[in-house]
Amino acid sequence: MARTAQDVTDAELAVLQLLWDRGRDTIRRLTDTLYPNGTGVHYATVQKLLERLEGKKYVKRNRNDWPHSFQPTVERADLIGHRLQMTADKLCAGSLAPLLTNLVKGSRLTAEERQSLRVLLDELDDEVSGKK
Amino acid sequence: MARTAQDVTDAELAVLQLLWDRGRDTIRRLTDTLYPNGTGVHYATVQKLLERLEGKKYVKRNRNDWPHSFQPTVERADLIGHRLQMTADKLCAGSLAPLLTNLVKGSRLTAEERQSLRVLLDELDDEVSGKK
DNA sequence: TCTAAATAAAGACGAAACGTCTTAATCACG
DNA sequence: CGTGATTAAGACGTTTCGTCTTTATTTAGA
Numbered sequence: 001m002a003r004t005a006q007d008v009t010d011a012e013l014a015v016l017q018l019l020w021d022r023g024r025d026t027i028r029r030l031t032d033t034l035y036p037n038g039t040g041v042h043y044a045t046v047q048k049l050l051e052r053l054e055g056k057k058y059v060k061r062n063r064n065d066w067p068h069s070f071q072p073t074v075e076r077a078d079l080i081g082h083r084l085q086m087t088a089d090k091l092c093a094g095s096l097a098p099l100l101t102n103l104v105k106g107s108r109l110t111a112e113e114r115q116s117l118r119v120l121l122d123e124l125d126d127e128v129s130g131k132k
Numbered sequence: 133m134a135r136t137a138q139d140v141t142d143a144e145l146a147v148l149q150l151l152w153d154r155g156r157d158t159i160r161r162l163t164d165t166l167y168p169n170g171t172g173v174h175y176a177t178v179q180k181l182l183e184r185l186e187g188k189k190y191v192k193r194n195r196n197d198w199p200h201s202f203q204p205t206v207e208r209a210d211l212i213g214h215r216l217q218m219t220a221d222k223l224c225a226g227s228l229a230p231l232l233t234n235l236v237k238g239s240r241l242t243a244e245e246r247q248s249l250r251v252l253l254d255e256l257d258d259e260v261s262g263k264k
Numbered sequence: 265t266c267t268a269a270a271t272a273a274a275g276a277c278g279a280a281a282c283g284t285c286t287t288a289a290t291c292a293c294g
Numbered sequence: 295c296g297t298g299a300t301t302a303a304g305a306c307g308t309t310t311c312g313t314c315t316t317t318a319t320t321t322a323g324a
Contacts, residue, residue, distance in 0.1 A: 096239040107228040
């Protein structure tokens with residue numbers, strides 16, 4: 001059984017999170033945040049992580065800027081959705097419904113959370129019935 | 133940034149899935165299913181995977197039986213819940229609510245699925261209000 | 265009881281993953 | 295131009311994980 005690499009590794013995710021917060025940034029500024037009082041060596045680490053994120057199409061490099069700036073091409077919600085789908089694929093034969101059930105049953109939802117969830121479901125009903 | 137091992141690897145999961153389906157089984161029978169027309173060498177692979185699952189407390193070994201039988205100590209729903217929590221920890225600051233929202237918004241839920249979800253929410257309301 | 269087959273137990277091995285680091289080429293700016 | 299920063303490409307070491315080897319132990323059958 002072949003090993004499968006992660007979509008986004010933890011170190012890569014740390015960089016991506018900053019980009020989500022900031023919209024776009026340079027290697028230098030990202031490095032200073034991730035490694036405060038860090039040596040110059042960490043710059044290359046962040047550089048490599050961004051290079052890999054770019055290769056995997058999670059990040060876009062702006063070569064017009066100098067120094068280059070980087071920005072996410074994928075939103076946080078997209079990655080969440082992807083992770084959820086992976087969990088469904090491996091544990092629920094690809095179906096997402098069991099994940100929903102698990103979350104509703106397992107997590108201690110507040111009354112407010114339950115209510116907003118109902119609102120969300122009602123909106124979906126409306127969309128389907130064409131009322132929009 | 134230190135690397136973190138997976139909770140259950142893919143090869144381990146293949147074994148665990150069989151145990152979930154069957155309740156309990158021996159190495160020999162699991163091996164025959166996972167590697168039909170496989171050589172004798174695969175027996176040791178399954179053996180090792182079970183040993184690791186046992187070490188991680190996902191599986192219990194019954195040493196009274198001969199040959200030893202193995203059974204899950206964790207249900208599928210438990211692992212699903214754990215994976216969901218991991219996703220929440222890494223992408224939602226630990227909160228599960230965003231996962232709920234993502235699933236409801238993103239997945240094409242059928243009318244039946246939406247309805248059963250509402251029933252689930254109503255049951256939770258009842259529990260909280262003490263009617264049960 | 266003795267032997268052969270099956271199982272248990274422990275460990276080793278290699279490829280890949282991944283975080284990190286090194287080195288050399290390229291660029292902007294005074 | 296030359297100095298410092300940035301880009302570019304790659305190497306390295308540790309850990310992970312699927313697999314395989316070897317040896318000890320147990321059961322079943324003659």
